[in-house]
Amino acid sequence: MLRSPLQLLSAHRAQTTAVVLVMAVALWLVAAVPAALIQLQTGADHWFEQFVPVVYIDPGADEQTLVTMVEEIDDWDGVAGVEHHDSSRAYERIGDVIGDDELASMGVTEAMVPELLIIEPVLWKPGQIELLARAEALEERQEVVAVDVPDARSLEWMDDARWMVAALGATALIALIAALAVVVNFLRMLSRRERREHHLLEVFGAKPRVLRFPALWRGLVVGASAGTAAAVGFVGWSLLLDRVVVGLAGIGAMSALDSALWAGALFVVALLLGAVAGWIGGQPPADGSKNSMLEWPKEKQ
């Protein structure tokens, strides 16, 4: 090419900026949703600990019955594992929750504390409400003293959150595909502006890959710009998430390293997508005559 491929981008500054922003927003959405999911999952682990179903077993129950019950619960759908706490560990756990001094002042001893089966649900899997019902039903068994189940409303909230994240993820993917289509069409439009130059270069022997280079280069630049904007937006968003969501829900903050890694990955993905868009946008128009040997024939008068 006679001039830098980027000159055409600066000649269409407003359109270029709009296209970069569209791609950046779509990329940000695509990154922000899974990051939020992971963040919420991390938070949910902590949060869930307060609400997992706990089965209190009669200290006198025989070992075999206990083992059979653990295996049975472990096989339930939606159960990640069953943690068995004997009386001694259960006593420690209660002490951790209400304080050792308080426990002692109540005159509770290890022998008085039932053994515990803590049912760990599979997080982000629908159907936790059913799991609660099954856990509650264990109370009817002779060896079970009581069953402590979390508030069903909190699990409903988790179900809602799951669906919301899934919907957001789908929206983000659709937005990314739409943004890519916008970038490809923009790059194609720029290539068509250069059609006459492409035609002349081809007539005088330019290699096909040389003719595709300007669009590829422009795609990389658009991708890099969008990636930078999305990465900056992502870091800002993760800081906001730390400040707001962490404060509200007590969810663990995303570390600076994690945030930087996400931002870096976002940039690389944007670069690759830009290259793909550039490659597609640089394809010659398929309107040559039947026997034309030129990929870029002279434009029709």
Place this chain on the structure above:
Amino acid sequence: MRGLQLRIDAGSWHEIVGPSGAGKTAVFDVMTLRRRPTAGKLVVAGRNIDRLGAEEVAEVRRQVGSCPQQPVFLEERTAVENTVLPMVARGQTDAAVDAAEEVLGFLGLMPQRDRPVGTLPAQQQLLVAVAMATVGHPQAVVIDGVHQRMEPAVRGVVLSWLEGLRDDGTTVVVLGRRPMNRRSNPVVWRLRDGNLERTGEVDRC
């Protein structure tokens, strides 16, 4: 076109003449690798085009300078930018400006060097088209009728430039209603009714 057989040796000057509609432009398109013949064999610069991929076809095109009947320019670009374009296509960017200035100088276009081609008079635009076809002394130059629209003085300058190229070993092929070169004994072919016949003499055309 029917049974068209034409062999052009390196360093020679050929004139292909015929009336309007005889198929000169079709021959030009095939010779300059713009269009593939529907049948037959096309060998350019010793390479059978049927057996070449896109990259190799481009390699052959780099050896042929061409000027179509309706030249295509980058009208908003200057004369020198248009003239260096074929050199850029060939990857000879280092020598491009010198080569462009050589041909623009010979054709008397140096004063218009930095003017956009779209602003030049028609005669000077035709000269730019010839400059683009011949810059960098390609192995072959094919010109399709553009000389017919030139004023005699302009045509004379172009003829001298082409003769100089031919003397340096460039093959020159000119297509038109009448021969362009009557002074250095070109090989003349007549295109009529889809057939091509060698007349051999300029005076018979």
